[in-house]
Amino acid sequence: MDIQVINIGDELLIGQVVNTNASFMCSQLLKNGFRVEQTVVIGDNGIDIHNSIADAFKVVDAVILTGGLGPTKDDITKKVICDYFDDELILHQPTLDFVTSWLEGRGVAMSDTNRTQAMVPSKAVILPNRCGTAPGIWMENDGKVLISLPGVPFEMERLLTEEVIPALKRRFLPDEHYICKVVQTIGIGESTLSDLLEPWEVKLPPHIGLAYLPDSGIIRLRLTGHGTDPDKLEKEIQAEIEKLCEIAAPYVFAKEDKKMNELVADLLSEQGKTIATAESCTGGYIAHLITSIPGSSQYFKGSVVSYANSAKINLLNVSSEDIFRFGAVSQPVVEQMAEGARKAFGTDYAVATSGIAGPDGGTLDKPVGTVWMAVASADGVKSKLFTFGNAGGRSRVIYRAAIRALDLLRRELIHD
């Protein structure tokens, strides 16, 4: 059962907004046995919307639109749907009641603009939106299903998972099962890994495929399989994953599609250990990655972002003499930062970074991308030097350094 996704919005087409809706929709649909065959982005233009719907229905039986349902002038999707299905807009009283009480709860008066949110095609099944004023719309004609959702990500996400996917499952029986598994490596380049895996990869059965997803030092290896028997498929893919992990053992850090901060969070929770960070070049990004996970206050005690040397000295007890002698980006300083943070926050572990994120500040000895890292624990402090280079700019150095720092901590937690 194939689906097309059409994301509507001038803001997407002129590049002002990144289309995160498409990836969310694709992954959720695939998990439930619906393969997205293509995604298309078009502007807020009635003719383009109409033509894209018509083109999509030549290939698939179900199309999901996002965008163009809001109260503002540029939102025209509902009119196009009526035109396409030869229908008209009528007032939907339950939606009007909901919008009224939703606005009342926010102390906002009902306006004519808000009232239009309750106008829906007369033949539509209404999918209630509990996070906003624009409901989802399900239209069906001649065996073709058209679903229209708001473009605001969290409204779309809830409608898709709670309303659309269950309805799709009732309406269409997924005929094939898709299973995706991810194995993640760190510290090896794509070409080298590809050469290493080739003898195994060429022997993969035709219904199982491998893809490389490199991103800032991490390579996610994705195995995708399809078949009619999900249990058999699951076992086949598991067996291939075992082979893959044996070949690439030194570089594999996860046999699942969890982010590095999630893996660290799991380990800290399981072991009941606590953590703090001392960040120079990563500027609070490691703390942000850790605290973006619900429940992190159980193990995360805090961070000192010590951009200024005075902060390293006063808050982390780093020796001013060592900063003068070795520089802020040096092994003794980063080790003292980690030890200082561990002491200041009274934690089991502390991780520290000091480096040159660029674009300025690089020298011949310590070019942009040079980052010292340390992990302090009851057993002492371990440190490591990384050179990430300059390609990709400041944000890439910050990101790569944060991920490697979390990986150092992860290795310490599993005694790797």
Next chain:
Amino acid sequence: MDIQVINIGDELLIGQVVNTNASFMCSQLLKNGFRVEQTVVIGDNGIDIHNSIADAFKVVDAVILTGGLGPTKDDITKKVICDYFDDELILHQPTLDFVTSWLEGRGVAMSDTNRTQAMVPSKAVILPNRCGTAPGIWMENDGKVLISLPGVPFEMERLLTEEVIPALKRRFLPDEHYICKVVQTIGIGESTLSDLLEPWEVKLPPHIGLAYLPDSGIIRLRLTGHGTDPDKLEKEIQAEIEKLCEIAAPYVFAKEDKKMNELVADLLSEQGKTIATAESCTGGYIAHLITSIPGSSQYFKGSVVSYANSAKINLLNVSSEDIFRFGAVSQPVVEQMAEGARKAFGTDYAVATSGIAGPDGGTLDKPVGTVWMAVASADGVKSKLFTFGNAGGRSRVIYRAAIRALDLLRRELIHD
């Protein structure tokens, strides 16, 4: 001059990777007078790639592909291009030389897999890639131009801006000029703003359009105009922006498309002032937003992420009695955090947050989304309570709180 963008990659279609390439390409092309008419995402599948190219050339004269040029097994774009243009792959010696020295510089031996990177269609013009091993490809036939770029974002970005756009400008004269301007508001909902602006909006000339881009408390209002005389168009749009800003004055915080952290960075640089943060619920995210800007070490001295109460007491000198009496999420505590950070880092300003990011930790009195913020300066400390609600989850509360905290600081800097 319209262009179609086709992004190739199973990883995009199964939702494992967000397609940031499309938005970057659209915005860069539009800036240079090339309108992207549609973007399409398809899988690593020869037939789909072939069909999408054929479909696109029915509508436009130039198509840009990304993805499918890497050294791994799932990369097939070059073969499809040869097939489409009835061409064959040949060895491109300058690319081979570059790949060889590029790998040598990284201490990696040349492999057969890497050698395939230097195989290119015989009729292609080669666009050198200085950030990776896969070059860009420019093919032309019967007035139709097909450009193929690597899918790795920073490689694509450099090739697009340094090679593709200059070449497109030489090849096609942009016939119409497009100008986009953005005005940003904070603290007003989309419907209310839409009602406020309607009398002005309905009088906009037909070649100037308005769009609303709401995101986590900020609404970016985008005015897009097109015309043959860029100077006249610029003046027309400026005049409309002045009218718009007068109507929505209390909510407008920027007449340009700069992010809140960039606006704050500009003000701190101009005024030669310094800043520190004390973060509880934002967990280092404000520090990250500030330090993601090049040169921030000039004005940012550091942050204490005080997740644990002990950190608030020991590092920020918050009264333990006040934490006990009023709770960590309270006006006295957040004010003391800001004052404590200002003193600890010796800065002109300090901004502090303390709130409940969720999903747990909410109470009847202080539900999830309750955030106290404070800004300390030589003039004393100002604080404000925000209630962001629970919709959108933890990351949305953190994001909204960080942006509002930066806005508080911005208002303090401009004496608003």
